[in-house]
Amino acid sequence: MLRRLILYLSKAKWARNMATRWGAARRVARRFIAGETIDDAMTAARQLNDQGLLVSIDYLGESVNAAADTEAVVAMYRALIARIQKDQLKASVSLKLTHMGLDISEDLCMTNLRHILTDAKANGVPVTIDMESSDYTERTLQIYRTLRDEYGFTNVGTVIQSYLYRSREDMRLLATEGATIRLCKGAYLEPASVAFPDKADVDRQYVEIMTDYLAAPPPAFLQMATHDEAIIQKAEAEIRGRGLPLDCAEFQMLYGIRTPRQLALAAEGFLVRVYLPFGDAWYPYFMRRLAERPANLWFFVKNFFGR
Numbered sequence: 001m002l003r004r005l006i007l008y009l010s011k012a013k014w015a016r017n018m019a020t021r022w023g024a025a026r027r028v029a030r031r032f033i034a035g036e037t038i039d040d041a042m043t044a045a046r047q048l049n050d051q052g053l054l055v056s057i058d059y060l061g062e063s064v065n066a067a068a069d070t071e072a073v074v075a076m077y078r079a080l081i082a083r084i085q086k087d088q089l090k091a092s093v094s095l096k097l098t099h100m101g102l103d104i105s106e107d108l109c110m111t112n113l114r115h116i117l118t119d120a121k122a123n124g125v126p127v128t129i130d131m132e133s134s135d136y137t138e139r140t141l142q143i144y145r146t147l148r149d150e151y152g153f154t155n156v157g158t159v160i161q162s163y164l165y166r167s168r169e170d171m172r173l174l175a176t177e178g179a180t181i182r183l184c185k186g187a188y189l190e191p192a193s194v195a196f197p198d199k200a201d202v203d204r205q206y207v208e209i210m211t212d213y214l215a216a217p218p219p220a221f222l223q224m225a226t227h228d229e230a231i232i233q234k235a236e237a238e239i240r241g242r243g244l245p246l247d248c249a250e251f252q253m254l255y256g257i258r259t260p261r262q263l264a265l266a267a268e269g270f271l272v273r274v275y276l277p278f279g280d281a282w283y284p285y286f287m288r289r290l291a292e293r294p295a296n297l298w299f300f301v302k303n304f305f306g307r
Ligand SMILES: Cc1cc2nc3c(=O)[nH]c(=O)nc-3n(C[C@H](O)[C@H](O)[C@H](O)COP(=O)(O)OP(=O)(O)OC[C@H]3O[C@@H](n4cnc5c(N)ncnc54)[C@H](O)[C@@H]3O)c2cc1C
Pocket: 129, 130, 131, 132, 159, 161, 182, 184, 185, 186, 187, 188, 225, 226, 227, 228, 229, 252, 253, 254, 257, 258, 274, 275, 288, 289, 290, 292, 293, 296
């Protein structure tokens, strides 16, 4: 119920306008974002790299409705890729198709993606296409496959959400295609017609998909994006139990969440990548983090009124 309310607020314009006007809200959101500028992102990425963690940098934003606005987004990603190369960071980038103009036109979105992916490929930077709500699942997979198969971008991967009924079959196909896939539970408000309403089913399907994908032959590569301790331990047991190399897959967690666990996994020899968002469009991202964990809501309220 609370999760549904917060996810509703994450999309409500009036709520975003109210929250983003308050400096206190911005300060609290900073727990989950690197900052607002590219320099903030570079500083945080360097600190994480120095601690043995990889990063995936996301320029915050989604649902762009004017073609001209996507130009600034593309320019920012190209600048980001150039800085990653210049600063020799161990970093990939993550992006959203609605930030690239998918709601305006698929052609515009593809053109924007090709500019970014061309730079990224030339600089050896991997790109992950984040998965948004189920309205975009089919188009996201289709665009991912077009970029990979028709344009030859070997540096692109995408995301599958275990809450969707369709995901098991999607992953079965993606394994045969040798895809690089980030597996997460899913962060959007979805109807029971497309997604499991019960968390136990989402978790069960996550483990089933994860176990199958770990058995897929390379170049299929799994990025296990979760903070769920039970699942992390199952993944560790699966990799060690099968005698797979520790770098056969990658753990991914969000910036500011379970940092000691991120460091412990890296110290054990696993690949760990931190999803590192930056930019001033922090509101929907921050609200999805609140929805995931009611304790964060109390953290927010305490800090918000405490200042
Ligand atoms: C690297 C990464 C990339 C992602 N990309 C996408 C994407 O492209 N599309 C998408 O829909 N979703 C994405 N997500 C979000 C994901 O779908 C989940 O909403 C989110 O990760 C919470 O699920 P969980 O697996 O951590 O498990 P949960 O069952 O939600 O949480 C398990 C435990 O993790 C801890 N935890 C979880 N969330 C938080 C939090 N916000 N604050 C503090 N502790 C927390 C708590 O201890 C909790 O008990 C991504 C997540 C990660 C880690």
